[in-house]
Ligand SMILES: NC(=O)C1=CN([C@@H]2O[C@H](COP(=O)(O)OP(=O)(O)OC[C@H]3O[C@@H](n4cnc5c(N)ncnc54)[C@H](OP(=O)(O)O)[C@@H]3O)[C@@H](O)[C@H]2O)C=CC1
């Protein structure tokens with residue numbers, strides 16, 4: 679299986695390193711020539727949280743190049759899967775131009791972004807492509823352009839966007855099997871919309887509060903005042919899901935508390951973005967929820983307020 683990955687950040691490097699280590703052909707498409715050159719020189723290292731090396735690929739084994747070359751190269755030599763491992767912000771701003779030459783091409787694309795709204799955008803941009811959502815609880819943290827930490831082992835659900843799931847020989851089943859061979863836990867889901875919303879609810883409660891209070895995920899549970907506000911955000915989000923007819927498990931609130939415990943030392947991705955003065959993904963997480971609330975006639979004043987607070991942090 680030949681896999682292209684656009685985005686050589688935390689998740690992209692983790693996927694590339696583990697897939698290549700298990701013998702898969704991977705082409706990695708970076709934002710900068712500098713990172714592609716560093717990877718060709720130093721190779722790629724994946725470590726676990728204890729600092730032990732899980733995979734090391736030598737520089738000469740790497741196929742890394744700047745992303746603007748991707749479309750022309752793909753047309754010359756097509757891959758089986760394209761994995762998009764950039765942030766929502768980039769997916770909506772720079773990726774459309776980069777992918778435009780593939781507009782009429784039939785190809786399989788897996789979108790790994792947290793949040794909601796990107797799949798519709800991509801489907802209208804690339805009407806011939808088969809789009810899949812990848813909802814992952816893997817934890818990845820890039821240490822440098824050539825080194826990534828596998829910060830937490832999770833599970834990845836892969837599901838066809840817009841249509842029911844396929845059978846055992848469907849492209850998504852083969853990709854899930856390939857990820858399993860690489861050491862990940864992965865399976866196919868034919869309820870991908872439910873999975874996306876479940877992850878969105880978790881991110882909508884945890885991410886903005888960690889970013890505002892500048893605390894780790896676990897520190898959200900340190901006081902009753904923090905938990906109360908989390909609960910109020912959750913209740914608003916749950917009302918939106920119910921009004922929109924989106925299934926939600928009864929255990930979801932407890933699941934959110936458990937994510938805080940399981941990732942207690944983690945800096946959420948939104949806190950990391952705020953600390954690095956990068957635009958956050960709030961528009962596609964709480965923002966998507968607020969938009970759905972508007973369409974279903976539910977009021978979500980806390981989410982609306984929190985979106986403005988986070989957006990005001992980046993100038
Ligand atoms: N990290 C994780 O554990 C998880 C992440 N996700 C989701 O996965 C997505 C990616 O997250 P993550 O890997 O953490 O993010 P990172 O910011 O670590 O990585 C994004 C990468 O995209 C690159 N990039 C930016 N612009 C372009 C471009 N025009 N062309 C090619 N590459 C570009 C960045 O390059 P540069 O650094 O040079 O700017 C960076 O390497 C997000 O939507 C996130 O919500 C989901 C679950 C877990």
Ligand SMILES: CC(C)(CO)C(=O)C(=O)O
Nearest residue numbers: 884941944945946947948
């Ligand atoms: C689950 C959580 C909150 C883990 O940090 C996450 O997905 C994120 O930080 O974006």
